Amino acid sequence: MPEMHYWTKQEAMAFPQSPKIHLGTEGPDVSWKLQPRFHVCTNISVNQQHMAGNITELAIYKKENYENIQPNAKTVNKSQKILASSRQVHKTAAHVVARSAPEETVTSSFASFIHAVRPEHLTKTVRYRSKRMILDSIGVGLMGSTTPVFDIALQYCRELYSSVAVSSVYGRPGMKLSPTLAAFTNGVATHSMDFDDTWHPATHPSGAVLPALLAASQMLPPSTKPNGLDFLLAFNVGLEVQGRLMHFSTEAHNIPKRFHPPSVVGTMGSAAATAKLLSLSMTQCAHALGIAASLAGAPMANAATQAKPLHIGNATRLGFEAALLAARGMEANPVILDDIPGCSGFSAFYSVYHPKPLSTPGDHHEFLLEKQDIAFKRFPAHLGMHWVVDAALSVRNLFINYAGSFSPSLIRTIVLKIPVSKYINRPFPSSEHQARHSFQFNACTALLDGEVGLSSFTESSIHRQELRELLDKVVVEHPEDNVANFDKMYGEVALLLHSGDVLTGKCDTFYGHWRKPLSRESLLKKFRSNASHVFPEEKVETIITMVDNLESMSDSSQLACSL
């Protein structure tokens, strides 16, 4: 058997039109600096309004190799001459021009966004927010590497493929897996406790993107390692694509019923992010999305089971596979995101579908993360639980003031006013995964213990007699104004006492929601608590520093190597 199981330089070089890879060739390499511009040329010829942005791009490459080229429209011809100077390069350019005919489709707009967006497009807010997400996601994943579902996924991957190991596994220093399977296990770890971030419209964006990028960063040959800023950009491309896709369907605005969103948009986001990190051409980016669509979509019914963490693991892994296949020249439907009557593309996952093009970034691109921040969880359960827990905690305080102590015997009925969402309405959860998806369980645990935390979901906590007695008293109501939407929902817990008195606690915005974001201290506290389950203090602090300084990291694979 040949030795070349993974990305030797030769293999990496086999990536067609992958500019980064060419860095590995000897001497000052002209082609990679120029290759991104082929698509630039294409754009210029078909769409004048993109010009401003393309010229800026030209200017950046210029700084290193072409001192004399000025960043204005006059230089286009000159730069084309430089292009033509390399025959091979020229041929590829012609190919690209032929392939990306100027038919403007939503799909092609996504492909050109992924391809064209640059680090400068990341604003301060976007960087800040995305780094918080990265840190939190890592912490949650490290914590998740201690769960049984993670053990199963890891065991599975180790038994089948241990010999092409280059990518790190969370919390297992020294252990390596093949890149896509490392992404898979780390994705499972991230969602194993449902402790990872949640966006609006509802999905878990980071877990679908980060593990693939970490694994991919370790896969690329040393001479072509993406730097920290490349990494951050790719991460944001993954988020942006997920967010944009979520806005294609009004039904996606509410808590889902049919498909689990991370399995749909997460797979696409991972494909976009890894396509970006691998510097795929615009055509390849479109195919990566097309391939990813065929790997997307898992039914909601597997929520609250061990298969749910698998959804994130597979989103990040299969999106990554899609990008790798696209890099190898695999072709899919190039208009997968567009509405194709009689033959569904990405619309197959929705009953209402209105695709909207994504503008090709010029000097400026407004990321959705700029407008819509993320929610970080304080305890490992479905996001909806955070409202009822905060409401339960406040009514608990009232009750203790009222009765002097928390005395369940005084309570006749516990009324929960929550939105209709079948899969998180579970009166008597019997497993850890069900408990994480039960309004009733989380409200009662908060009432009983005055907090909800990691230990709330252990087997013994779930089956406590006192808790069961409280659960027996729960009545659920669905007020019409309480809609199943993370931007609008609220949680209300009312205690109807035997005395006839009624105590009520209500939460409109829990701490950690995007309207009331976690402070840096709280976020770090969560990270330290999570990471310290598997790492010594010193290492935990190193990771925090790395993420803090991500933009200035010269080799982003250092982050993955430290996990």
Place this chain on the structure above:
Amino acid sequence: MVPGFDQSAHLIQELRKAVGMFYVDTVTGNFANVIHGLNANHLTDQVIQRSKRMILDTLGVGLLGTSTEVYHKVKQYSKIYSSDISSTIWGHLDFRLPPLYAAFVNGVAVHSMDFDDTWHPATHPSGAVLPAVIALSEAFPQKKKISGLDLLLAFNVGIEVQGRLLRFSNEARNIPKRFHPPTVVGTMGSAAACAKLLALDQAKCKNALAIAASYAGAPLANAATQMKPLHIGNAAKHGLEAACLASQDLQGNKQILDMESGMGAFYTDYSPQSLPTLQSYAWLLDQQDVAIKRFPAHLGTHWVADAASSARRKLVESSDHVLPLDKIEKVIVKVPEVKYVNRPNPNSEHEARHSFQFVACSALLDGSMSVQSFASENIHRPALRELLCKTQLEHPADNKPSFESLYCEVTVVLRDGNTISDRCDTFYGHWRKPLEKEDLEKKFQSNASEVLPPEATEGIIETVYNLEKVKDCSILSMFLSGQSARALSEKLRLL
């Protein structure tokens, strides 16, 4: 009459019901029960015979598929994985892959030309199952031999589950619009077949189905692209993965087949039904045979090919045995409305395989269809392009997009006003007019000989025909890799 007798009879009845409920309270539980409970004695002669034809055909189609571009790409891709446990890559003596990627690569090979079998309601049943069970059979420890009968049973469980799931929705009866069926039911079928081969218990069979559902479903828009062959490869791969994860005790939803938000997510009119009882189990393959393709293109184009070929014969007869190409005014092809097979101007091989128009014109020009019809030079020859310009589709209201009832009528209108037409209701190879044994073998030999030596080709035919009697089915894998019979004389004695 003893007083109270009625009552106690009633009670017993209730009790039985309750016991029944306990075992089969959900369609999902029922499926798990049946997958777990079926054994080799349940296989009827007809089922065995039909499934062996399918196996042989699928192997041939897959071997041929190893010469395609899309196959080459996924093979290169999958080389990044390797492991101590490895399975045969069909047609390759020199390299093996971990079972999961062997299932993937061989599955892609099977569907790479759209040359594999088609069932009714529409799906490609064998390609999603066979590569997975063969790859898995090689992953067992040396001591535990998988017999030909084990393999045959697992294969049939995979086929049966697909057929049953397709009957859960009326929209599945017609040619699909939203999801490509092999990605939905094929993934489930592969999981069921692998669960069977792994001899998982009932609870784990249920989990295998639940986990597989999370991998199911690819949009139809990727049909007629290189991605479509990957749908079959992924169905095989992901079903196998689901079964392996279930065997590690990973748990999914216990009622995945029962819920709207389970398998129902893939359909708009989902209504799950339980399977027949295990006593004298009624296999779908007994009631409904598969169609086996004669040339590598979408099944719907087979009606077109037969109608166009006979129209050509009439045309040539009526004009002194030459094809009067220049006298053709237009060609009218009456077919059902199927958006993704309506391609007036196909540009790639994958598009040509999904074009009513292309197949009509090729058959008119050449008199028949073959593997060669889809070669780039044939797709782009001027005579064909010219004829394509003259071709139009019509969709009569009575021509429904169902492989059970569709027909094709080809009418050639000549410049002088004369018309010649012919109609095909059932093409040769359709389940109502199955391929003769010799023709099936001929197709296999022609496919397999592209990559295998003749001894291996004949070895496969003999092994598949005697599959129930094969003690160790690894011989099949050895032939598939291209080892010749002489090297396998030891193994052959097991037959």
